[in-house]
Amino acid sequence: xxxSPAIEAIGLTKVYGSGxxxxxxxxxxxxxxxxxxxxxxxxxxxxxxxxxxxxxxxINPPTSGRVSIGGQSILDGPRALTSLPAFRRQHVGxxxxxxxxxPFLNARENVQIALELNHSSSRVxxxxxxxxxxxxxxxxxSENLPSMLSGGQQQRVAIARALANQPxxxxxxxxxxxxxxxxxxxxxxxxxQIAHEHGTGVVVVTHDQRALHVFNTIYSMExxxxxxxxxxxxx
Amino acid sequence: xxxxxxxxxxxxxxxxxxGVGVGMLLMxxxxxxxxYRGIVEDATLLIDRIGADLWVxxxxxxxxxxxxSRVPASLVHRARAVPGVMNAREFVYHTIQRERDxxxxxxxxxxxxxxxxxxxxxPLIAGRPLAQNHFETIVDxxxxxxxxxxxxxxxxTYRVVGITRNMISSxxxxxxxxxxxxxxxxxxxxxxxxxxxxxxARKNRAEQSDIGTKQPTLVEQASKPSYELPAIARxxxxxxxxxxxxxxxVEQVATTLSGWSDVSVHTRVGQTELLLxxxxxxxxxxxxxxxxxxxxxxxxxxxxxxxxxxLDKLHxxxxxxxxxxxxxxxxGLILQQALVLGGVGFGIAxxxxxxxxxxxxxxxxxxxxxxxxxxxxxxxxxIASSLLxxxxxxxxxxSEALS
Numbered sequence: 001x002x003x004s005p006a007i008e009a010i011g012l013t014k015v016y017g018s019g020x021x022x023x024x025x026x027x028x029x030x031x032x033x034x035x036x037x038x039x040x041x042x043x044x045x046x047x048x049x050x051x052x053x054x055x056x057x058x059i060n061p062p063t064s065g066r067v068s069i070g071g072q073s074i075l076d077g078p079r080a081l082t083s084l085p086a087f088r089r090q091h092v093g094x095x096x097x098x099x100x101x102x103p104f105l106n107a108r109e110n111v112q113i114a115l116e117l118n119h120s121s122s123r124v125x126x127x128x129x130x131x132x133x134x135x136x137x138x139x140x141x142s143e144n145l146p147s148m149l150s151g152g153q154q155q156r157v158a159i160a161r162a163l164a165n166q167p168x169x170x171x172x173x174x175x176x177x178x179x180x181x182x183x184x185x186x187x188x189x190x191x192x193q194i195a196h197e198h199g200t201g202v203v204v205v206t207h208d209q210r211a212l213h214v215f216n217t218i219y220s221m222e223x224x225x226x227x228x229x230x231x232x233x234x235x
Numbered sequence: 236x237x238x239x240x241x242x243x244x245x246x247x248x249x250x251x252x253x254g255v256g257v258g259m260l261l262m263x264x265x266x267x268x269x270x271y272r273g274i275v276e277d278a279t280l281l282i283d284r285i286g287a288d289l290w291v292x293x294x295x296x297x298x299x300x301x302x303x304s305r306v307p308a309s310l311v312h313r314a315r316a317v318p319g320v321m322n323a324r325e326f327v328y329h330t331i332q333r334e335r336d337x338x339x340x341x342x343x344x345x346x347x348x349x350x351x352x353x354x355x356x357x358p359l360i361a362g363r364p365l366a367q368n369h370f371e372t373i374v375d376x377x378x379x380x381x382x383x384x385x386x387x388x389x390x391x392t393y394r395v396v397g398i399t400r401n402m403i404s405s406x407x408x409x410x411x412x413x414x415x416x417x418x419x420x421x422x423x424x425x426x427x428x429x430x431x432x433x434x435x436a437r438k439n440r441a442e443q444s445d446i447g448t449k450q451p452t453l454v455e456q457a458s459k460p461s462y463e464l465p466a467i468a469r470x471x472x473x474x475x476x477x478x479x480x481x482x483x484x485v486e487q488v489a490t491t492l493s494g495w496s497d498v499s500v501h502t503r504v505g506q507t508e509l510l511l512x513x514x515x516x517x518x519x520x521x522x523x524x525x526x527x528x529x530x531x532x533x534x535x536x537x538x539x540x541x542x543x544x545x546l547d548k549l550h551x552x553x554x555x556x557x558x559x560x561x562x563x564x565x566x567g568l569i570l571q572q573a574l575v576l577g578g579v580g581f582g583i584a585x586x587x588x589x590x591x592x593x594x595x596x597x598x599x600x601x602x603x604x605x606x607x608x609x610x611x612x613x614x615x616x617x618i619a620s621s622l623l624x625x626x627x628x629x630x631x632x633x634s635e636a637l638s
Contacts, residue, residue: 059634089559100636102551104245109236114558116236
């Protein structure tokens with residue numbers, strides 16, 4: 001997996017329904033994300049960004065096209081070439097617009113559960129969860145439930161969870177939408193830092209034009225068609 | 236990390252209330268079984284305590300507990316003469332309903348064959364057995380009568396000399412023990428006017444008959460109290476209870492007694508079976524069916540509760556799947572909650588039952604065997620009721636976490 005791209009998506013097409021009700025949500029979309037690269041995906045609502053993210057995140061396989069992660073072929077059209085839950089657990093991290101934390105687990109446990117699902121012992125998982133929360137500056141909130149955290153703190157916990165198993169790729173769907181501009185910028189910069197420090201390929205769906213400077217590459221999507229726009233300047 | 240317990244702890248109030256609801260439902264299931272046990276126990280207790288080997292009853296009847304049986308009091312002497320009989324006693328048993336403090340006062344009257352039987356076998360919680368042939372009684376505590384209290388039946392007053400516990404008839408009425416003579420007095424009590432009318436009617440019949448005209452002394456005799464008239468038999472008794480001498484065969488004695496065409500003979504086991512298959516059987520089947528229905532209802536309610544709890548967690552389940560949780564984790568989450576709910580419900584049912592069952596008018600007997608059986612049923616319905624929730628949870632797609 002070492003030198004191969006973090007993500008290689010080739011010719012992804014997603015069709016919902018059939019006949020008169022057929023809708024093409026994504027058409028022949030291709031993207032390559034190198035390790036340590038931070039990619040922005042722009043586009044209006046309903047353009048197919050989330051569909052693309054769901055496909056490369058192995059949540060909702062495409063109708064056709066291929067997805068490889070870390071050099072390993074995972075999807076060939078709708079056909080999974082390996083166990084998707086297990087692969088997702090080990091290699092894919094997700095961050096959403098809303099923090100999407102499990103409401104009955106505290107901040108530490110929300111991170112710890114991702115590790116325990118990946119067969120880490122409870123003690124090791126606990127230590128790593130606390131370390132990640134410390135790195136993300138929310139260690140003091142580790143025993144608090146999500147309902148007791150601010151939006152920014154919740155998003156940081158969610159990022160810690162996404163990073164828990166040192167994934168090959170990190171997929172973020174409008175992660176700053178619920179945050180103020182300062183916290184939004186901090187989160188975006190955090191993604192860039194993670195990508196550079198861990199060699200993780202990061203794809204961020206965003207509308208936030210103010211934070212585009214952190215991205216290496218920008219893609220845009222419109223009517224299901226993905227196109228590479230320009231090279232951003234990393235700060 | 237145990238997700239089921241974490242979720243329960245987070246929703247403790249809601250889960251506790253649900254557990255109490257399930258527990259109360261299970262308590263009723265438990266109580267139904269206990270009521271049935273109580274009926275059987277009450278029905279057979281007396282037969283067991285009396286300890287007779289054979290019951291000699293009116294021909295073609297099933298004994299005093301199943302139906303009315305009348306045999307002459309002299310039958311006891313005939314029974315005593317049979318080889319192998321160690322002891323034969325009169326047995327009188329009937330149920331009366333009077334009024335006490337403006338409320339119905341219902342009890343079963345059992346006659347003890349004084350002086351052979353003074354009620355020494357009756358388990359007393361206060362007082363003593365009978366010490367004289369008349370005007371004393373031992374009563375079950377369920378009748379609400381105090382020691383040394385006086386009870387008036389007909390023209391006589393009886394002193395409560397002993398209090399017993401759990402001596403209940405198959406109909407659920409508390410039993411009061413009298414001597415046979417007193418039990419008969421209570422049963423055949425007539426008012427003074429009725430006695431006078433009967434004497435006058437007897438005299439009138441004698442006067443109008445040929446024999447009365449030819450023998451005027453007979454007319455004179457007819458006016459006397461009935462117990463002074465040799466032509467009028469003593470009041471009949473319900474049965475004669477027989478104890479067979481050690482070393483003698485119960486079957487052989489029973490065969491001998493059965494040869495008398497005016498009586499029927501039942502063994503202790505036979506009498507118990509007749510009782511259980513007779514009056515108790517319908518109650519048993521009714522309660523049994525009700526219990527089955529309640530069990531099904533409990534399972535349906537638990538299934539709906541668990542399904543609702545699962546619906547509330549669909550987003551969390553989708554999220555768990557998204558971060559790679561295998562189906563077994565999700566299945567375990569719901570199944571463990573179902574088992575905890577069943578366990579908590581069972582515990583609450585047991586606790587509430589212990590507090591409430593003694594307040595029931597009839598005995599509710601919950602045996603260890605019944606508890607284990609119910610625990611098995613709760614386990615089964617917990618698993619069964621979680622299936623709907625599991626089915627729903629397994630259909631949740633990870634992509635639903637994105638919505």
